[in-house]
Amino acid sequence: xxxxxxLGVFGNPVAHSLSPTIHSLFAELRDExxxxxxxxxxxANFPKAVAQFFRDxxxxxxVTLPFKEQAxxxxxxxxxxxxxxxxxxxxMKVSSGFxxxxxxxxxxxxxxxxxxxxHVSGCSLVLLGSGGSARGVLSALxxxxxxxxxxxxxxxxxxxxxKQLLVDLSVPGAENIQVVSxxxxxxxxxxxxxxxTSSSLHNIDIPLPQNFADDAWGYDLMYSDNATHFLKQLERxxxxxxxxxxxMLIEQAASxxxxxxxxxxxxxxxxxxxxxx
Ligand code: NDP
Numbered sequence: 418x419x420x421x422x423x424l425g426v427f428g429n430p431v432a433h434s435l436s437p438t439i440h441s442l443f444a445e446l447r448d449e450x451x452x453x454x455x456x457x458x459x460x461a462n463f464p465k466a467v468a469q470f471f472r473d474x475x476x477x478x479x480v481t482l483p484f485k486e487q488a489x490x491x492x493x494x495x496x497x498x499x500x501x502x503x504x505x506x507x508x509m510k511v512s513s514g515f516x517x518x519x520x521x522x523x524x525x526x527x528x529x530x531x532x533x534x535x536h537v538s539g540c541s542l543v544l545l546g547s548g549g550s551a552r553g554v555l556s557a558l559x560x561x562x563x564x565x566x567x568x569x570x571x572x573x574x575x576x577x578x579x580k581q582l583l584v585d586l587s588v589p590g591a592e593n594i595q596v597v598s599x600x601x602x603x604x605x606x607x608x609x610x611x612x613x614t615s616s617s618l619h620n621i622d623i624p625l626p627q628n629f630a631d632d633a634w635g636y637d638l639m640y641s642d643n644a645t646h647f648l649k650q651l652e653r654x655x656x657x658x659x660x661x662x663x664x665m666l667i668e669q670a671a672s673x674x675x676x677x678x679x680x681x682x683x684x685x686x687x688x689x690x691x692x693x694x
Pocket of ligand 1: 522545546547548549550551570571572575613614615616617618619621623638639640662663665666669
C-alpha cells in the first residue's frame with residue numbers, strides 16, 4: 418500500500434479552517450491517499466514550523482492568515498503571480514529541495530467568477546479594499562480585460578501604492594486603474610463590485626457606488642454559512658447576482674491540490690455540493 422502524501426495548512430487561528438475537509442474530498446474523488454493537517458503557528462515560530470514540516474517529509478502546505486506575506490519572505494523562490502501578490506498561500510517542496518511559494522487565490526477567484534457566469538471583460542468594475550486579498554485578486558481581474566477598474570480604499574495611499582506596484586511590475590491594464598477613497602464618489606454606472614475589505618467580518622456597511630447596471634453582480638471575498646453583511650447590503654441596493662467567497666476558497670484549494678499531486682484539476686462541483694448543503 419502506498420503511504421499518504423503529507424499536506425497541511427498553517428494559520429492562526431486555524432481550527433475553523435475548511436481546508437482539511439476540502440482536500441480530503443479531492444483525495445476521495447481521485448482515489449489518492451493524503452494526510453492533511455491543521456498547523457497552528459505564531460509569527461515567531463512560523464519559519465521553524467515550515468522548515469520542520471518539510472524536513473519531516475511534507476509535500477505541500479497552504480498558508481492562511483496571518484502568514485501569507487511572511488511565507489513569501491521565506492520561500493526559496495516565488496512564482497510570478499506570488500511575486501505580484503506579495504503573498505503566498507501555497508508552499509511546495511520541489512526535487513531540488515527548494516520550497517516554492519505560489520499564490521492560487523487570484524486563479525481561484527476568477528475560476529469561481531467564470532463558474533457563476535459573472536463577466537468581467539468589457540465591464541466597469543469596482544474593487545473595494547487594498548489589503549492582502551485585494552493584492553491577490555487585482556491582477557487576476559486585470560487579466561480578464563475589464564473596461565475600467567476603480568480601486569477603492571479608505572486609506573487612499575494604500576490603494577495608490579497597490580496601483581503603483583502593479584504598474585512597476587508592468588501588469589497589463591494597471592496604468593488605467595482609477596484610485597478613489599470612497600466608492601460613493603463614483604458616478605458612472607458600474608457592472609460589478611468586489612468586496613476585498615473586512616467589512617463583513619466587522620458587520621458594518623461600507624460605501625457603495627451610486628449607480629449599478631441592471632444586471633450588475635457583486636462578490637464578497639468573505640464567506641459564511643449565512644449571507645455575509647456585504648451581501649445583505651448588496652441585496653438592499655437591488656443587486657440580484659451575488660456570491661460569497663466560498664467558491665473562491667474551494668477553487669484556490671483545487672489549484673493547490675493539482676500543484677502538489679499533479680494530474681487533472683479536481684472536480685470542485687462535487688466538493689461545493691458537499692460543503693454548502
Ligand atoms: P487585510 O487586513 O489585508 O485588508 C483589509 C482591508 O479592509 C483593507 O483595505 C482595509 O482598509 C479595509 N477595511 C477594514 N475595515 C474597514 C472599514 N471599516 N471600512 C472600510 N474598509 C475597511 O485583509 P485581507 O485582504 O486579507 O482580507 C479581506 C477579506 O477577504 C476578509 O474578510 C477575508 O476573510 C477575505 N478573504 C477570503 C478569501 C477566500 O478564499 N474566500 C481569501 C483571502 C481573504 P485600510 O487599508 O484603510 O485599513
